[in-house]
Amino acid sequence: MDISKLSMHVNVEDFLPATEEEKEYMVQMRPSTTFFRDGLKRLSKNKVAMVSFFIILLITLSAIFVPMFWPYKYESMLGMQPGKPVDASFNNLRPFEYSSTEQARIEAGESVFPHVFGTDSSGRDYFIRVIYGTRISLAVGFFASIIVLVIGLLVGSVSGYCGGRVDIIIMRIVDIIYSLPDMLMVILLASVMKVTLGPAIDGTPLAKIGSNIISLFIIFALLYWVSMSRLVRGQILSLREQEYVLAAQAAGAKGSWIIRKHLIPNCISVIVISTALQIPSAIFTESYLSFLGLGVNAPMPSLGSLASDALNGLNSYPYRLIIPAIVISLIVLSLNLFGDGLRDAFDPKLNS
Amino acid sequence: MSSNTPNEVNKNAQPLIEVKGLKQYFQINTGFFRSIPLKAVDDISFSIREGETLGLVGESGCGKTTAGRSILHLYTPTAGEVIYRGKPIITAKDIAEFRTKATMVFQDPYSSLDPRMTVADIIGEPLDVHHMYKSQEERRQRILELMDHVGLNSEHAARYAHEFSGGQRQRVGIARALAVNPDFIVCDEPVSALDVSIQAQVINMFEELQDKLGLTYLFIAHDLLVVRHISDRIAVMYLGRMVELADAKEIYERPLHPYSKALISAVPVPDPVTARANKRIALTGEIPSPLHAPSGCPFRTRCPYAQPVCAESMPPFREVEKGRFVACHRVEEINS
Ligand SMILES: Nc1ncnc2c1ncn2[C@@H]1O[C@H](COP(=O)(O)OP(=O)(O)O)[C@@H](O)[C@H]1O
Ligand code: SF4
Ligand SMILES: [Mg+2]
Numbered sequence: 143m144d145i146s147k148l149s150m151h152v153n154v155e156d157f158l159p160a161t162e163e164e165k166e167y168m169v170q171m172r173p174s175t176t177f178f179r180d181g182l183k184r185l186s187k188n189k190v191a192m193v194s195f196f197i198i199l200l201i202t203l204s205a206i207f208v209p210m211f212w213p214y215k216y217e218s219m220l221g222m223q224p225g226k227p228v229d230a231s232f233n234n235l236r237p238f239e240y241s242s243t244e245q246a247r248i249e250a251g252e253s254v255f256p257h258v259f260g261t262d263s264s265g266r267d268y269f270i271r272v273i274y275g276t277r278i279s280l281a282v283g284f285f286a287s288i289i290v291l292v293i294g295l296l297v298g299s300v301s302g303y304c305g306g307r308v309d310i311i312i313m314r315i316v317d318i319i320y321s322l323p324d325m326l327m328v329i330l331l332a333s334v335m336k337v338t339l340g341p342a343i344d345g346t347p348l349a350k351i352g353s354n355i356i357s358l359f360i361i362f363a364l365l366y367w368v369s370m371s372r373l374v375r376g377q378i379l380s381l382r383e384q385e386y387v388l389a390a391q392a393a394g395a396k397g398s399w400i401i402r403k404h405l406i407p408n409c410i411s412v413i414v415i416s417t418a419l420q421i422p423s424a425i426f427t428e429s430y431l432s433f434l435g436l437g438v439n440a441p442m443p444s445l446g447s448l449a450s451d452a453l454n455g456l457n458s459y460p461y462r463l464i465i466p467a468i469v470i471s472l473i474v475l476s477l478n479l480f481g482d483g484l485r486d487a488f489d490p491k492l493n494s
Numbered sequence: 495m496s497s498n499t500p501n502e503v504n505k506n507a508q509p510l511i512e513v514k515g516l517k518q519y520f521q522i523n524t525g526f527f528r529s530i531p532l533k534a535v536d537d538i539s540f541s542i543r544e545g546e547t548l549g550l551v552g553e554s555g556c557g558k559t560t561a562g563r564s565i566l567h568l569y570t571p572t573a574g575e576v577i578y579r580g581k582p583i584i585t586a587k588d589i590a591e592f593r594t595k596a597t598m599v600f601q602d603p604y605s606s607l608d609p610r611m612t613v614a615d616i617i618g619e620p621l622d623v624h625h626m627y628k629s630q631e632e633r634r635q636r637i638l639e640l641m642d643h644v645g646l647n648s649e650h651a652a653r654y655a656h657e658f659s660g661g662q663r664q665r666v667g668i669a670r671a672l673a674v675n676p677d678f679i680v681c682d683e684p685v686s687a688l689d690v691s692i693q694a695q696v697i698n699m700f701e702e703l704q705d706k707l708g709l710t711y712l713f714i715a716h717d718l719l720v721v722r723h724i725s726d727r728i729a730v731m732y733l734g735r736m737v738e739l740a741d742a743k744e745i746y747e748r749p750l751h752p753y754s755k756a757l758i759s760a761v762p763v764p765d766p767v768t769a770r771a772n773k774r775i776a777l778t779g780e781i782p783s784p785l786h787a788p789s790g791c792p793f794r795t796r797c798p799y800a801q802p803v804c805a806e807s808m809p810p811f812r813e814v815e816k817g818r819f820v821a822c823h824r825v826e827e828i829n830s
Binding site: 306383384385386388389390391392393394395399403404407408 | 598601609670
């Protein structure tokens with residue numbers, strides 16, 4: 143037995159001065175743009191955020207690609223074939239049930255694609271309607287957030303940058319919009335626009351999108367930018383006070399350098415994160431408007447209108463309400479959790 | 495405070511920096527359409543010789559920071575000029591050149607370092623801005639050298655500033671100020687935010703750097719004890735104006751302006767003889783707002799020697815003894 147293992151004496155070799163290579167190893171300078179990569183590294187270690195991210199990715203990808211190869215269309219009523227009598231056996235199928243004509247075709251040896259979630263009361267494949275509704279909801283959420291971002295960024299930076307009278311006027315307008323009861327305003331605006339906008343866009347390419355979705359975007363553009371503009375203004379005001387901006391000027395940096403190296407890196411994550419958190423709230427708004435019948439125009443489905451339609455047969459077909467409700471919850475929850483993960487990863491003050 | 499090598503300044507040396515009639519006014523909105531000027535710095539003139547440290551003292555809010563910043567042209571001066579090595583700084587090109595010769599250490603070691611940058615990038619920023627290296631390796635070497643100057647470990651290079659203590663952060667700020675190899679550094683209360691136990695260390699470091707690199711300082715402080723140790727001459731400011739400028743030793747032993755007397759009598763001195771000679775003059779009342787400065791001598795509302803003449807006109811900043819400037823109508827009567 144090696145007696146030295148029992149000795150209390152220290153091993154002198156552990157305390158030799160470091161060699162040049164060892165020192166070199168300690169001195170690793172990171173290249174200049176590491177903040178973003180550091181954030182990504184922290185993000186990838188956050189399990190909740192990563193799971194949420196994959197759920198969002200999965201839902202988004204299927205919303206985009208599934209309709210391309212799915213054999214049924216969201217708007218086609220399968221029981222109505224041109225030149226044939228209406229086949230009511232397609233209506234209200236349960237999951238994986240077949241209509242009588244399909245049953246006959248299967249017995250004849252043909253393969254028929256199953257109705258995974260059954261069909262609705264008009265004989266439309268419910269699975270593809272859910273997928274398509276998800277697509278609409280995601281698109282509305284995404285574009286509404288972009289609108290909010292652009293307007294909020296514009297107004298907020300003008301307000302924060304100009305200051306003085308311009309700032310006072312803009313902020314009073316923001317206060318007024320803030321103080322309006324937003325649910326009520328949204329419902330009022332949506333019902334007014336449903337009546338006025340429909341005839342106005344008839345025949346234009348916009349008609350295809352539907353007056354209700356357009357009015358939804360207008361509502362977002364009118365009402366929901368206020369918190370974003372407040373956020374941006376606050377960021378600009380606080381960054382202007384930071385001495386490191388002055389220090390960069392003292393070092394001879396010009397405006398574009400300061401914007402690129404200091405202002406954007408210091409406010410981009412806050413803005414991106416709150417935009418990301420805006421998406422679920424937009425989806426939620428779209429859903430409840432659709433649920434109230436102020437959302438997308440039929441036959442286009444959205445998750446909210448699917449849930450609303452499902453109320454009619456709630457006793458016999460509860461899954462028609464449950465499925466879109468689960469999808470909405472999944473999207474909203476994972477976007478929120480992912481947004482929180484982003485915030486944690488990109489705010490260095492929380493991670494020391 | 496160990497290194498007591500007095501900075502032997504050549505009294506005949508050419509001034510490195512000359513400030514002439516510098517004014518810095520801020521427009522303050524008082525209503526929806528009205529604004530009045532806040533005279534943060536009002537007509538100050540002085541010069542600093544090469545290798546010298548000029549201490550600038552005064553109560554908080556008297557315009558020290560503003561003076562330092564407008565000398566560096568971080569604010570565009572309302573009036574007056576700054577002359578560097580005999581050449582006035584006027585055009586944008588002059589300013590750009592001046593930025594590689596004159597830098598600043600900021601008061602707040604927290605907000606003056608970008609939280610999104612590593613220590614190496616903060617120190618390297620002036621190098622990046624002025625393209626002062628040919629290869630990444632050269633940049634790296636220069637950054638390590640600067641970190642060594644201010645006593646930071648090279649392991650700290652890749653860390654973010656928020657991971658450090660105030661003293662270490664201030665060292666990062668100093669290294670950044672040294673990056674371009676300047677002649678002149680404005681040190682804006684560089685230790686006032688630090689723990690008392692660290693202040694002496696940092697001040698000693700300023701002195702060592704001055705000896706090693708031949709720097710000239712404008713050293714701002716609201717604490718006389720701090721500047722006393724490091725300064726060759728001391729300037730006292732009150733409400734945006736300079737009221738006294740004198741040799742550091744002289745102003746301590748024999749302050750001439752009533753305000754300097756009050757400031758210095760407030761400093762605890764270990765020597766009982768000096769202590770008795772400087773009988774304590776308590777400052778009464780608040781410092782007036784620079785928006786509503788009193789007529790005539792700005793100090794008259796708090797001056798124990800004030801007379802009607804003081805309200806009539808602004809006392810000129812005049813040379814009462816060789817190299818000694820005081821702005822007081824009654825300086826001779828008071829000190830005779
Ligand atoms: N950017 C600014 N805008 C308006 N007023 C300012 C600004 N900077 C400083 N001041 C005012 O100028 C005066 C002098 O401030 P400052 O130079 O910071 O004093 P000190 O550094 O001596 O404490 C103060 O009254 C302050 O409120
Ligand atoms: S001018 Fe008058 S008020 Fe001003 S410091 Fe001198 S004595 Fe005091
Ligand atoms: Mg200050």
